Amino acid sequence: MLDYWEEAYKAALKSEDTNTQVGACLIPVAHIGKYITIGWNYEIAKIPNKLGFVHAEMDVLANASNTIDATLYCTWGCCTNCAKLIVISGVIKMVTAEYDYDKWAQEIKYGHKILRDNGVAIEFRKPFGSLLIGGVLR
Numbered sequence: 001m002l003d004y005w006e007e008a009y010k011a012a013l014k015s016e017d018t019n020t021q022v023g024a025c026l027i028p029v030a031h032i033g034k035y036i037t038i039g040w041n042y043e044i045a046k047i048p049n050k051l052g053f054v055h056a057e058m059d060v061l062a063n064a065s066n067t068i069d070a071t072l073y074c075t076w077g078c079c080t081n082c083a084k085l086i087v088i089s090g091v092i093k094m095v096t097a098e099y100d101y102d103k104w105a106q107e108i109k110y111g112h113k114i115l116r117d118n119g120v121a122i123e124f125r126k127p128f129g130s131l132l133i134g135g136v137l138r
């Protein structure tokens with residue numbers, strides 16, 4: 001059986017963002033142990049402050065055919081926009097990294113509040129191995 005947490009980190013390696021590689025995988029409830037959908041962050045428009053980036057959570061939800069009651073693993077904390085997308089997609093659980101988010105800490109705190117206030121369970125895990133250092137996978 002796949003280690004979903006590890007799979008999210010493998011997906012992060014596909015990101016070409018030199019500052020913060022983020023990966024996600026989504027496990028539809030009907031397909032536990034059968035298949036996963038993956039996603040990662042990437043830039044679609046050159047705009048300051050990374051506003052032109054698709055986040056890993058957005059990518060994995062767009063790639064998934066069935067998101068109802070799914071569990072979403074993501075290597076980075078959830079921003080407010082991704083949290084809203086996760087809630088309306090019917091995801092019931094998010095597994096995310098316990099990490100010092102530095103300047104993103106407030107945004108991620110609000111993102112996690114949106115998830116909790118809407119019944120999405122959050123499980124925090126230590127970053128996989130020692131791959132995530134300063135937001136960059138090594």
Ligand SMILES: [Zn+2]
Pocket residue numbers: 055056057078079080081082083
């Ligand atoms: Zn986001």
